[in-house]
Amino acid sequence: MRVRFAPSPTGLLHFGTMRTAVFAWLCARGTKGQFILRIEDTDQERYIPGSEAQIFECLTWLGLDWDEGPEVGGAHGPYVQSERLDIYGQAAEQLVAGGHAYWCTCSGERLQEMRDKQREAHLPTRYDRHCLTRQDEVATERAAGKPAALRQKMPEGRCEWDDIVGGHLGFDYADIDDSVLLKSDGFPTYHLAVVVDDHGMEISHVIRGTEWVPSTPKHIALYEAFGWAPPLFAHVPNVLGEDGKTKLSKRHGARFILEYGELGYVPQAIVNAMALLGWSPPDGEEFMTKDDLIAKFSLDRVHNSPAIFDAKRLDDLNGRHIRALPDEELIELLEYHLPGTSKVTRGELLPMLRERMVTLADATILAAPLLGEPERNTSYEFPPKKVSAEVARELLDECIKLVKAGGLKDITELRTKLTAWLDGRGVKARDGFRVLYIAILGRPAGVPVFDAMAFIEEEKTITRCQAALTRLT
Numbered sequence: 001m002r003v004r005f006a007p008s009p010t011g012l013l014h015f016g017t018m019r020t021a022v023f024a025w026l027c028a029r030g031t032k033g034q035f036i037l038r039i040e041d042t043d044q045e046r047y048i049p050g051s052e053a054q055i056f057e058c059l060t061w062l063g064l065d066w067d068e069g070p071e072v073g074g075a076h077g078p079y080v081q082s083e084r085l086d087i088y089g090q091a092a093e094q095l096v097a098g099g100h101a102y103w104c105t106c107s108g109e110r111l112q113e114m115r116d117k118q119r120e121a122h123l124p125t126r127y128d129r130h131c132l133t134r135q136d137e138v139a140t141e142r143a144a145g146k147p148a149a150l151r152q153k154m155p156e157g158r159c160e161w162d163d164i165v166g167g168h169l170g171f172d173y174a175d176i177d178d179s180v181l182l183k184s185d186g187f188p189t190y191h192l193a194v195v196v197d198d199h200g201m202e203i204s205h206v207i208r209g210t211e212w213v214p215s216t217p218k219h220i221a222l223y224e225a226f227g228w229a230p231p232l233f234a235h236v237p238n239v240l241g242e243d244g245k246t247k248l249s250k251r252h253g254a255r256f257i258l259e260y261g262e263l264g265y266v267p268q269a270i271v272n273a274m275a276l277l278g279w280s281p282p283d284g285e286e287f288m289t290k291d292d293l294i295a296k297f298s299l300d301r302v303h304n305s306p307a308i309f310d311a312k313r314l315d316d317l318n319g320r321h322i323r324a325l326p327d328e329e330l331i332e333l334l335e336y337h338l339p340g341t342s343k344v345t346r347g348e349l350l351p352m353l354r355e356r357m358v359t360l361a362d363a364t365i366l367a368a369p370l371l372g373e374p375e376r377n378t379s380y381e382f383p384p385k386k387v388s389a390e391v392a393r394e395l396l397d398e399c400i401k402l403v404k405a406g407g408l409k410d411i412t413e414l415r416t417k418l419t420a421w422l423d424g425r426g427v428k429a430r431d432g433f434r435v436l437y438i439a440i441l442g443r444p445a446g447v448p449v450f451d452a453m454a455f456i457e458e459e460k461t462i463t464r465c466q467a468a469l470t471r472l473t
């Protein structure tokens with residue numbers, strides 16, 4: 001499969017857009033095909049400088065490498081539409097010569113008036129073909145320097161196609177507007193450029209969002225006009241916000257992709273979660289590495305109904321992908337979330353953090369009482385529920401005694417001894433140890449408390465236990 005991702009440089013890439021890129025990339029990798037990146041920058045008004053660099057950065061961060069496109073080149077370039085104006089110009093001439101397109105010199109005001117009238121009459125707003133019947137006049141006007149746009153002349157009849165995701169789709173050409181193909185500034189519109197490029201770049205499968213279904217008849221008509229075989233189409237459903245109704249918005253979990261990195265999400269989890277938006281794996285197993293995804297992904301298991309962004313699933317997958325990462329990589333990644341720590345320190349912290357992190361950012365909170373003093377948060381009940389003040393005091397005394405006797409040299413033994421001690425007083429270890437959590441970490445939960453003691457070492461462990469004792473009296 002030769003597939004493409006064709007973003008417009010008009011702003012930040014979000015989960016939904018990127019999910020479509022993931023689908024295309026998986027198709028290419030799974031079939032030993034090619035993934036092509038094309039920048040669709042023909043809409044100069046919506047252009048936001050810097051967007052291209054962000055597109056490259058997002059794809060690179062997620063590990064979606066492209067075989068052809070900007071920065072890497074390829075045999076079908078250039079891959080930036082604004083550098084292909086000659087190609088579109090020639091294609092446009094071909095359409096005019098074949099009678100599939102015509103020039104239009106209507107002013108913006110005339111078009112506005114036309115649309116207003118159509119609206120008043122409750123008719124669909126579309127070009128009325130005013131210029132089609134006066135092409136000689138239009139030619140004279142153009143020769144005199146009047147700005148003109150080229151419009152597609154929609155054919156008669158009907159277009160139908162079997163969409164890989166959407167099923168059998170059909171439109172009457174009579175219902176479709178004569179869109180502008182070439183603007184008066186010489187720039188093509190999306191419709192002309194996308195067809196010329198998908199053909200020129202030998203794209204076999206066009207994978208894009210369902211919002212482009214209404215444009216597809218225009219594209220198919222253009223393929224017919226050029227005498228080219230159209231590619232296959234797969235219009236994948238949109239990603240909706242968690243309420244299942246609105247489009248993905250920031251409020252519903254959709255952020256700029258790179259923001260997820262700052263929040264402590266790992267790219268493996270993001271790609272995994274994106275793949276599950278609208279596609280389900282044949283074996284039902286949701287946790288997948290990139291290799292798993294490549295092996296299992298296929299368009300025929302993409303559902304034809306909107307996908308719903310699932311923040312909880314993303315968190316769950318993120319925790320699992322973090323736990324699956326090799327030490328070295330995690331130690332590297334944690335630098336951002338544990339600023340100022342050495343590699344060695346992060347290596348020592350890692351065994352305590354690994355099982356407890358949902359995002360890498362959790363490391364900041366989890367490690368805080370280990371790297372500094374615990375926060376004295378008085379909102380936690382102390383002694384905690386199910387533990388009397390007397391047992392809490394005695395437990396802390398016992399812990400100090402054992403630690404002084406070198407108990408931190410073997411924390412498994414220390415734990416066993418204190419468990420037995422609590423058992424002798426009819427207190428469950430789970431309840432009793434909450435006393436130690438609050439003493440050592442300042443909160444009733446966190447990293448494994450005996451490992452924490454070993455990390456902060458004897459002196460600090462004793463000081464913190466003593467401070468807790470003072471709090472009890």
Ligand code: GLU
Pocket residue numbers: 006007008040194207208209212
């Ligand atoms: N440039 C279009 C976009 O930004 C691409 C649509 C397509 O894939 O055909 O969505």
Ligand code: ZN
Pocket residue numbers: 103104105106130131132
């Ligand atoms: Zn006109």
